[in-house]
Amino acid sequence: MPKAARKTHPARAAQQPLERLEALCLERGQRLTRQRRAVLRQLLVEGRALSAYELLERLRPEDGRSTPAGVYRALEFLMQAGVVHRLESTRSFILCEHPEAPHTGQLLICRGCGEVVEAEDERVSAATGRLGEQLGFSLDQRVVELTGLCGRCRTQHAAQAQ
Amino acid sequence: MPKAARKTHPARAAQQPLERLEALCLERGQRLTRQRRAVLRQLLVEGRALSAYELLERLRPEDGRSTPAGVYRALEFLMQAGVVHRLESTRSFILCEHPEAPHTGQLLICRGCGEVVEAEDERVSAATGRLGEQLGFSLDQRVVELTGLCGRCRTQHAAQAQ
DNA sequence: GCGGCAAGTGATACATTGTATCATTTGTCG
DNA sequence: CGACAAATGATACAATGTATCACTTGCCGC
Numbered sequence: 001m002p003k004a005a006r007k008t009h010p011a012r013a014a015q016q017p018l019e020r021l022e023a024l025c026l027e028r029g030q031r032l033t034r035q036r037r038a039v040l041r042q043l044l045v046e047g048r049a050l051s052a053y054e055l056l057e058r059l060r061p062e063d064g065r066s067t068p069a070g071v072y073r074a075l076e077f078l079m080q081a082g083v084v085h086r087l088e089s090t091r092s093f094i095l096c097e098h099p100e101a102p103h104t105g106q107l108l109i110c111r112g113c114g115e116v117v118e119a120e121d122e123r124v125s126a127a128t129g130r131l132g133e134q135l136g137f138s139l140d141q142r143v144v145e146l147t148g149l150c151g152r153c154r155t156q157h158a159a160q161a162q
Numbered sequence: 163m164p165k166a167a168r169k170t171h172p173a174r175a176a177q178q179p180l181e182r183l184e185a186l187c188l189e190r191g192q193r194l195t196r197q198r199r200a201v202l203r204q205l206l207v208e209g210r211a212l213s214a215y216e217l218l219e220r221l222r223p224e225d226g227r228s229t230p231a232g233v234y235r236a237l238e239f240l241m242q243a244g245v246v247h248r249l250e251s252t253r254s255f256i257l258c259e260h261p262e263a264p265h266t267g268q269l270l271i272c273r274g275c276g277e278v279v280e281a282e283d284e285r286v287s288a289a290t291g292r293l294g295e296q297l298g299f300s301l302d303q304r305v306v307e308l309t310g311l312c313g314r315c316r317t318q319h320a321a322q323a324q
Numbered sequence: 325g326c327g328g329c330a331a332g333t334g335a336t337a338c339a340t341t342g343t344a345t346c347a348t349t350t351g352t353c354g
Numbered sequence: 355c356g357a358c359a360a361a362t363g364a365t366a367c368a369a370t371g372t373a374t375c376a377c378t379t380g381c382c383g384c
Contacts (some may be wrong), residue, residue, distance in 0.1 A: 031331065031380075053369070065334060072371065073332080088250035089305050091341095091370065106290070108299050117297055123289035125287070128308055131283045136313030137270050143251050143307040146290055153300030193351070193360065227363060234342065235361080253341065253370095267330070 020099050024081050038063065040072040042094070043084065049092040049109075050118050087116065089145045104128075106144040112153025164308040182261050186243050200225065201236040202257070205246065211271075211278050213255040249278065251307045256280075271299075294307025 018032075021040070025032045042058050043050060050058075052071050059066040075093055078084035083099045086092070087107060094107075097118040104125050108117040122143060132139040149157060180194075183202070187194045204220050205212060212220075214233050221228040237255055240246035245261045248254075249269060256269075259280040266287050270279040286306060294301040311319060 029331085029381095033332065033379090035333075045221055051369080052371075067334065067336090068370080069335085069372070070333065088307070089303070106293060108294065108297055108301075110299070111302075117299075119297065121289065121293045121295055124286070124293055126284035127283065127289045128306065131268060131281055131286055132270065132308055132310060135279055135281065136316075137272070137279075137308065137310045138316055139270075139308050139310035140273075141251070141309040143305060143309070144290065145250070145305040146294055146299065146301050147305070148294060148299045148301035149304040154298075154300055191352090191360085195350090195361065197362075229363065229365090230341080231364085232345070239361095323355065 021078075021081055030077070033065060035063070035066070035070060036074045036077055040078060040083065043093065043095040047095075048114055049087055049090060049094040051090075051092045055093070087145060088143050088148060104142045106146065108143060108150075110149045110150035110153055111147055112149050112157065114153070115150055117150075120154055178216055183240075183244055192239070193305055197225070197228070197232055198239055201233060202240060202245065204256065205257040209257075210276055211252060213252075213254045217255070247275050247280070248272045249307060250305050251309060266304045268308065270312075271307060271309045272312035272315055274319065277312055279312075285310040287291050 015075055018040075021032050021036075023032070039055060042055055046058075051070065052075060055075075056066055056068060056071050057073065061126075063072055075084060075086075079093075081084060082107070083096050085094050085096055085105070085107065087094060087109065090109065094116050098120070103120050106119045108119060109114075125142075128142050128144065149151050180202075183194050183198075186192070200221055201217060204217055208220070214230065214237060217237075217264065218228055218230060218233050221233065237246060237248075241248060241255075244265075245258050247256055247258055247267070247269065249256060249271065252271065256278050260282070265282050268281045268283055268286050270281060271277075287304075290304050291301070
């Protein structure tokens with residue numbers, strides 16, 4: 001498997017964010033609360049990008065007191081911790097596939113099935129970093145979101161067209 | 163000046179989008195209407211990214227009948243034509259700095275002064291294209307938005323910290 | 325234990341951003 | 355001029371995101 005797009009096994013993916021979160025909470029004197037766990041768990045079981053309000057819908061049944069603000073606060077926390085990404089182009093949120101290291105990843109989004117693949121491509125990172133330097137910017141956020149059709153959807157699409 | 167970030171002279175920048183728009187309208191049997199010109203002009207005179215509703219505010223005085231839907235429709239048209247970009251990370255819109263060619267550009271956004279620099283960096287384009295291929299995606303949209311502090315704002319910031 | 329403090333939540337209200345619908349108007353072309 | 359597509363106006367609404375403030379929770383030192 002190419003290094004560019006490691007895909008973590010689901011069972012292990014469940015462990016990593018929690019470990020990371022617990023470590024970070026200790027470091028910073030923050031708490032890994034019920035609500036934060038709940039948001040994380042939903043993103044995990046769903047296995048795809050969800051909007052804040054889709055998350056809210058799914059949390060309400062278990063906790064009728066969930067609110068938009070609450071969900072956004074939890075998401076904010078999880079993003080700070082690096083275990084959740086926000087997809088700017090679709091205004092949604094997704095679990096990070098490999099939170100074991102700090103990273104400046106790229107997201108590939110299929111407009112057919114909605115699948116999101118997370119990549120950590122050295123060339124892209126190097127190129128964007130270099131570009132920032134060239135233009136005198138000290139970058140602190142890099143949004144790289146590539147949208148198109150994944151292999152599966154492309155062949156389906158082609159089949160339908162006939 | 164490095165090829166990566168051509169910066170068009172303002173006077174010329176005013177011409178290019180109009181030319182391009184007129185050409186495109188002819189091609190496609192579309193119209194370059196009052197409203198569309200108005201949105202384009204506002205983005206031009208303002209010279210920075212504006213949200214749809216900021217645009218609306220500025221258009222209302224001249225045309226009291228402007229509506230959100232109208233503004234979004236005009237923006238949609240201008241984006242199709244390639245003379246306006248949407249900044250996903252700030253939910254705003256900005257005039258394209260070099261609409262003379264179709265492109266898959268990168269945007270650098272200063273969180274200090276809000277300045278947006280548009281780049282067309284070969285390495286970045288090549289790297290993102292290659293990444294898409296590797297993962298079997300046929301890309302049709304590439305969002306590359308790099309946020310940080312521009313040179314000017316960085317030195318100011320440093321000065322204030324002392 | 326328990327008092328005090330910071331972190332986090334709940335509740336409410338609101339701000340911002342973006343769309344759907346449909347009747348009407350405008351421009352172009354024969 | 356008449357017909358037709360393109361575009362607009364008007365209205366209403368959907369979706370996304372925040373501000374505020376009182377209240378609760380967990381932790382830490384005593």
